[in-house]
Amino acid sequence: MDENSSARLKRRLLGIVYRIGLFLAMLTICLPGLWIVLSSLRPTVEIMAKPPVWIPQEISLDAYVAMFSGIGKGGIPVIEYFRNSLIISVTSTIIAVAIGMAGGYAFARYRFRGKSSVFLGLMLTRTVPGIALSLPLFFLYVRLGIIDTHFGLILAYVALNVPFTIWLIDGFFRQVPKDLAEAAQIDGCTRWQAFWQVEFPLAGPGIASAAIFAFLTCWNEFALASQLTRSVSAKTLPVGLLDYTAEFTIDWRGMCALAVVMIIPALTLTYIVQKHLVGGLTSGAVKG
């Protein structure tokens, strides 16, 4: 009896410790982001207040209104940056996924000599730090006259995304049983038809998440963009964020608002793909 109740007590205590641990972990993860959102809604006076004001006294969308109402008021041309980011990310994602599908299919369905070294080689091109790659690209782009253009950045981002897209899409094609495509071919499809009518629809959700992943990489990239763009005509949002820190007085509220604008597309897209993403990464890599 006594042993029973002490065991029960111990179990309950462990349960409480576990709950507290989980709560603290989640708090650490979420707090920084929530703090940014909150700060973007508060007046600057409150952000700067000493001693700190913990409970917001007034909430307003002023920072967002100021940001989207043009250069004179918000300080930086957010709309142009947003447009550049969108054009560059979407275009390079489409190209990278097309190339990645071809490559991923080759890895998933064919045996060829030096397969794993080709794969490692592809991955190694991805390891080159953006800043190291930006040096020769900067020089080349100046010579070719494509510095500070959408085209230049799109080209660089396609190369940046191809290796990882191939890894992911390879994984998704592996999950589609080989027999299905073979059955289609026996029934009279060509390999090309079998691919588009059987394998592609089945791997579709996976490919979509690879696309979203590629999109996010472009959307978030900074090291290359900061050196290969110079002006409003090609600067992306991450580079635009730096406009705020260049000055001596930092407009924290405006910066927070821009951060929120950047994070919302990323948040939505990541939420959509989370399940497929993990599946693609692990199956591609573990099942060999």
Added chain:
Amino acid sequence: MKAFKPSAPFLLLLPAMIVLAAVVVVPLLLSLYSSFTPFRLTKPETFYVFVGIRNYVSILSNTDFWWAFGRTVLLLTIALNLEMLLGLGLAMLVEKATRGQRILRTLMMFPMMFSPILVGFQFKFMFNDNIGLVNNALQSLGITQDAIPWLIEGHLAFIAISIAEIWSSTAIFAILILAGLLAMPKEPIEAARVDGCTPWQTFRYVTWPFVMPFAYIAMTIRSLDVARAYDIVKIMTDGGPAGRTELLWTLVARTAYSDGRMGMANAMAYFSILLSIAFTVYFFNKLAAARTQIGAEW
């Protein structure tokens, strides 16, 4: 005569090869060449002067470079190990949850959605000595009266950067290790418990070997873009105070674009490339080993 007919995988991989050759390989060869010249942006004619390994010699005898190199390796070692440990802990916490696991999983991925540049900004804001959340909290709780100069003092700045780096990347480990935990069959654990294993033994000899390949996948993915730390450091301290948080990558950027010494910067860049490749190849091999070790079950 039979015409040359390339194989299907070759054709399929061709576009990828062309793009990567044009944007990565050829530029890197160019930068390899220019690392042997005293090339300066302001003096284009210096591009054609060949000085042999003089750039490399002067880098290797430069203490600032070695400090940056050592600091980079230190940061990566600390960050990767802690990310792995914390990710494992987080994955196990979430795996244990009986209710609301979906929500917890989504929350867990939250930092993955932040771009490094945003992470840097967010922690710059939080660690601000005057209005930052950290100092405000410490002062309101009465732990300290003074404003701690997080980003102004060298060591503290390094710690702040490590925290930012760890916050942003632990999620990758957690999510992949969790995938491993969820994919794991339950019988071996029960068998181990019946046979009288302690929880620690069960973890060490049953769970961990199973989850290890997943941890290495996470490591490999992480090592593909270790240089993301550049974004964080660039915005948080920009290598300051007085070069105390200068990493290899910020040093390369400064040498190239602020000083305009492209030749020198390219030589440094090669060190950073080799560092990244070393990390990737190391984890890729670990991954292959772990895969064959556990291969029977898959």
